[in-house]
Amino acid sequence: xxxxxxxxxxxxxxxxxxxxxxxxxxxxxxxxxxxxxxxxxxxxxxxxxxxxxxxxxxxxxxxxxxxxxxxxxxxxxxxxxxxxxxxxxxxxxxxxxxxxxxxxxxxxxxxxxxxxxxxxxxxxxxxxxxxxxxxxxxxxxxxxxxxxxxxxxxxxxxxxxxxxxxxxxxxxxxxxxxxxxxxxxxxxxxxxxxxxxxxxxxxxxxxxxxxxxxxxxxxxxxxxxxxxxxxxxxxxxxxxxxxxxxxxxxxxxxxxxxxxxxxxxxxxxxxxxxxxxxxxxxxxxxxxxxxxxxxxxxxxxxxxxxxxxxxxxxxxxxxxxxxxxxxxxxxxxxxxx
Ligand code: NAD
Ligand code: TYD
Numbered sequence: 001x002x003x004x005x006x007x008x009x010x011x012x013x014x015x016x017x018x019x020x021x022x023x024x025x026x027x028x029x030x031x032x033x034x035x036x037x038x039x040x041x042x043x044x045x046x047x048x049x050x051x052x053x054x055x056x057x058x059x060x061x062x063x064x065x066x067x068x069x070x071x072x073x074x075x076x077x078x079x080x081x082x083x084x085x086x087x088x089x090x091x092x093x094x095x096x097x098x099x100x101x102x103x104x105x106x107x108x109x110x111x112x113x114x115x116x117x118x119x120x121x122x123x124x125x126x127x128x129x130x131x132x133x134x135x136x137x138x139x140x141x142x143x144x145x146x147x148x149x150x151x152x153x154x155x156x157x158x159x160x161x162x163x164x165x166x167x168x169x170x171x172x173x174x175x176x177x178x179x180x181x182x183x184x185x186x187x188x189x190x191x192x193x194x195x196x197x198x199x200x201x202x203x204x205x206x207x208x209x210x211x212x213x214x215x216x217x218x219x220x221x222x223x224x225x226x227x228x229x230x231x232x233x234x235x236x237x238x239x240x241x242x243x244x245x246x247x248x249x250x251x252x253x254x255x256x257x258x259x260x261x262x263x264x265x266x267x268x269x270x271x272x273x274x275x276x277x278x279x280x281x282x283x284x285x286x287x288x289x290x291x292x293x294x295x296x297x298x299x300x301x302x303x304x305x306x307x308x309x310x311x312x313x314x315x316x317x318x319x320x321x322x323x324x325x326x327x328x329x330x331x332x333x334x335x336x337x
Contacts, residue, residue: 003029005074005116007061007107008081010034012186013122013220015044017078020224022048029053033070035060038326039084043318044185061103064110071110076118076231079107082158085189086126086151087334090276093150100154101161108165120231121162121175125216125241126152128177130279133212138285139177141239148277166237174234176227178242179284183220183304184311188319189327191251192217192305195258196312197319199268205259206335209274211252214281216243219304222297229293243284244297257302261309272335 004021008014009032018030030053034040048054059066061081071077081103083089083096104121111119128139129146145160147153165171186193195205226242234240249257252269259268289295297304312319323331 001027001029002075003031003073005070005077006030006032007077007079008034008040010036010040010042010044010056011080011084012039012044013181013223014080015041015185016183016220017080017224017227018045018048018054020221020228022051022053024228026053030055031070031074032056033059033061034081037083039187041185041322043321061107062098064106067106067110068113071114071116074111074114074116076120077107077111077116078120078122078227078231079104080122082155083151086149087189087275089149089151089154093154096150096154097157100151101157104158105161108161108171112165112169112171117172118231118236119162119165119171119173120227121159121173122227123159123175123177124152124155125177125179125243125282125284126279127156127159128282131281131283133214133281135281138243138283139241140285141177141241141288148279172236174230174236175239176230176242177239177284178223178226179216179218179244179282181218181220181223183308184315185318186220186308188322189330191215192254192258192308193312193319195255196262196309197323199258199262199264200312200316201323204270205255205268206270206272207251207255208272209278211250211255211269211271213251213278214248214283215251216245216282216284217249217254217301218242218244219297219299219308222304225298226289226295229289229295233293235292240289240293241284241286242289242295243286245283245301248281248283249301257305258309261306
């Protein structure tokens with residue numbers, strides 16, 4: 001019966017993790033600490049709102065008093081809270097440094113003070129930089145850090161701080177560096193939900209540059225299970241890379257798969273201006289978590305992608321509320337009217 005502090009639990013992965021955890025560990029208590037930025041949405045958790053094992057606490061990880069208060073009696077921290085969108089980090093990097101770097105350091109201080117049994121930090125493969133196209137190279141736990149966007153640089157900073165608190169103060173930490181997630185409750189500013197919802201709205205799908213960029217797509221529930229396995233059997237102080245794909249699928253191929261699932265033609269694709277400093281390819285070697293903890297994805301990309309399309313078809317109000325709200329201004333500014 002552990003008390004788990006989930007930071008950023010109202011976001012995409014955090015809310016999936018809370019659903020996963022309440023289902024699989026029904027005796028644990030979860031406190032969801034979230035600032036409710038544009039990406040935080042309590043609708044993601046409407047179905048668990050009244051669950052006595054779950055509590056939402058509004059708060060900001062960059063506020064030491066609030067963090068100290070919420071950390072009391074916590075056994076395990078699972079730290080998701082972050083600014084997470086690369087395009088926004090190019091436009092406004094300051095918020096990324098503040099939340100991702102300073103916010104993580106403030107959480108680490110409080111975790112140390114309150115002697116938490118585990119601080120699990122959720123990070124990204126983007127800290128490793130970019131790989132060339134058409135190579136068999138992959139990132140693993142020993143890959144040198146080489147972040148190239150303000151987002152990935154701020155996540156790299158947070159990873160370094162987490163390791164420094166383990167080495168310097170003995171804080172019991174684990175880290176996962178995972179690939180691009182996709183699945184339910186994914187904010188429609190990211191490629192897959194943007195594509196699905198644009199198609200449902202009868203709009204074109206914007207593809208950056210030549211579209212020949214590769215991401216290692218990880219279904220969010222597979223990711224949640226990976227974190228669970230690291231929390232129960234991972235070694236303290238260790239990092240685990242979590243990917244999913246066994247072969248490269250570029251953005252254009254991802255969009256074509258979605259169009260096919262949805263019965264549309266490739267005429268719906270619109271090539272738009274490329275992202276500055278766009279990382280060409282990410283690919284993860286997930287041998288360590290597979291060999292040490294027995295983790296592997298439950299299904300392949302095509303299966304999970306079809307399931308994701310179904311979720312967006314069945315939850316139109318969820319994404320329409322987002323697309324008709326504050327996000328509309330960002331969309332029009334970023335992609336044009
Ligand atoms: P998200 O943007 O959907 O959600 C982030 C959440 O953090 C939101 O609920 C937001 O309100 C909250 N938050 C932001 N600033 C905060 C602050 N100062 N104090 C408290 N809460 C704050 O992000 P996500 O996609 O769910 O990503 C979660 C974590 O996983 C992030 O750390 C991200 O770097 C990492 N990650 C994400 C992906 C991905 O594909 N989405 C891949 C690898 C790693
Ligand atoms: P994104 O979902 O923003 O994740 P990340 O930048 O963290 O990998 O983007 C995934 C890929 O899709 C990336 O190569 C950029 C590309 N992309 C587009 O081609 N069009 C878009 O409108 C967006 C948002 C992303």
